[in-house]
Amino acid sequence: MREFLKTKGYKMTPQRELVFRSFFELGEHVSVDELFDRVKRIDKAVGYSTVWRNLKLICEVGLAREVTVGDGVTRYDRVTRKPHGHFYCLNCKSLQEFDLNEIAGRLSKVATAEKFATESFKVEIEGVCQSCRDKENKKAKRTLSTSPKISRTKPSRQK
Amino acid sequence: MREFLKTKGYKMTPQRELVFRSFFELGEHVSVDELFDRVKRIDKAVGYSTVWRNLKLICEVGLAREVTVGDGVTRYDRVTRKPHGHFYCLNCKSLQEFDLNEIAGRLSKVATAEKFATESFKVEIEGVCQSCRDKENKKAKRTLSTSPKISRTKPSRQK
DNA sequence: TCACTAAATGAAAATCAATTTCAATAGCAA
DNA sequence: TTGCTATTGAAATTGATTTTCATTTAGTGA
Ligand SMILES: [Mn+2]
Ligand SMILES: [Mn+2]
Ligand SMILES: [Zn+2]
Ligand SMILES: [Zn+2]
Numbered sequence: 601m602r603e604f605l606k607t608k609g610y611k612m613t614p615q616r617e618l619v620f621r622s623f624f625e626l627g628e629h630v631s632v633d634e635l636f637d638r639v640k641r642i643d644k645a646v647g648y649s650t651v652w653r654n655l656k657l658i659c660e661v662g663l664a665r666e667v668t669v670g671d672g673v674t675r676y677d678r679v680t681r682k683p684h685g686h687f688y689c690l691n692c693k694s695l696q697e698f699d700l701n702e703i704a705g706r707l708s709k710v711a712t713a714e715k716f717a718t719e720s721f722k723v724e725i726e727g728v729c730q731s732c733r734d735k736e737n738k739k740a741k742r743t744l745s746t747s748p749k750i751s752r753t754k755p756s757r758q759k
Numbered sequence: 760m761r762e763f764l765k766t767k768g769y770k771m772t773p774q775r776e777l778v779f780r781s782f783f784e785l786g787e788h789v790s791v792d793e794l795f796d797r798v799k800r801i802d803k804a805v806g807y808s809t810v811w812r813n814l815k816l817i818c819e820v821g822l823a824r825e826v827t828v829g830d831g832v833t834r835y836d837r838v839t840r841k842p843h844g845h846f847y848c849l850n851c852k853s854l855q856e857f858d859l860n861e862i863a864g865r866l867s868k869v870a871t872a873e874k875f876a877t878e879s880f881k882v883e884i885e886g887v888c889q890s891c892r893d894k895e896n897k898k899a900k901r902t903l904s905t906s907p908k909i910s911r912t913k914p915s916r917q918k
Numbered sequence: 919t920c921a922c923t924a925a926a927t928g929a930a931a932a933t934c935a936a937t938t939t940c941a942a943t944a945g946c947a948a
Numbered sequence: 949t950t951g952c953t954a955t956t957g958a959a960a961t962t963g964a965t966t967t968t969c970a971t972t973t974a975g976t977g978a
Contacts, residue, residue: 611926672936714855715888718886719886729876730875765946804957
């Protein structure tokens with residue numbers, strides 16, 4: 601890792617080391633805040649901007665990609681294996697991955713047909729995950745009179 | 760229109776009328792700022808928040824959808840005909856649409872297989888559009904020595 | 919080992935789109 | 949008309965992201 605960065609003109613520092621390691625431990629769909637919390641648990645002197653900058657760097661060198669699902673918080677997704685799309689649960693805000701190889705093929709064709717030089721795909725399915733629907737069903741059984749539907753309102757940017 | 764809104768408990772006002780009309784005139788992939796500018800040209804007394812709120816309302820009543828391409832600016836897309844995906848040119852930031860009916864079918868299958876209750880799809884192809892590549896090629900012919908590649912850097916949120 | 923230089927850091931400030939607040943205004947139903 | 953409520957516009961707030969800047973540090977090579 602140190603060597604890898606050195607060839608690109610970057611230096612290795614304890615903070616960078618920690619941020620990188622923490623990111624790869626956390627794995628998928630990590631937000632800056634989540635990573636910052638994680639890093640702070642080990643070294644509370646590390647600054648937010650350091651975490652942010654190193655997350656950007658991880659993307660810069662091609663080890664992660666930004667994922668924006670429209671809830672106002674950018675997540676960072678480790679670049680591994682084959683391309684994948686995301687299920688985004690509007691209720692619990694979780695992300696699940698699904699394979700994209702079949703669909704990617706079709707998208708490539710479309711892009712070629714339209715003379716578009718593809719850099720990447722972004723495929724997202726918004727809806728409600730099974731776990732949320734199960735919970736909802738249980739609740740519905742208890743409360744037969746009213747129908748407390750799952751709120752599918754788009755989340756506000758505020759906490 | 761007035762009647763349509765009335766049934767949902769909304770009132771019609773000159774400002775609302777103007778915002779709605781302007782939105783449908785502009786058509787596709789409109790940002791709040793763009794719409795605000797347009798509206799202001801006709802009535803400069805209309806406030807930004809009024810435009811914003813009415814754009815939200817247009818979505819609320821199902822006439823438009825938000826489109827987020829990851830450049831930090833939400834666009835609003837008139838809901839028409841069949842579902843479509845977007846080409847997003849990383850160079851000129853333009854959006855082009857492409858048909859999604861074939862791909863949508865596959866996505867539905869994937870969602871069903873994973874017990875996910877789909878609400879909507881979001882399919883985006885990032886890359887460089889033909890027009891941008893043409894310009895680039897012309898430039899390359901003139902300047903044979905250097906190679907002034909198109910910047911594919913993700914745009915900053917700042918103006 | 920030592921000194922030098924560019925890169926990196928942390929705190930704070932700035933930016934920016936999005937959203938809310940609030941007092942004043944204006945639809946519209948009765 | 950009257951009264952109630954939705955709507956408006958300006959300004960303030962929010963929350964994520966990004967930059968600034970003074971200081972520290974990694975890596976280089978004498
Ligand atoms: Mn992922
Ligand atoms: Mn569109
Ligand atoms: Zn869920
Ligand atoms: Zn272009």
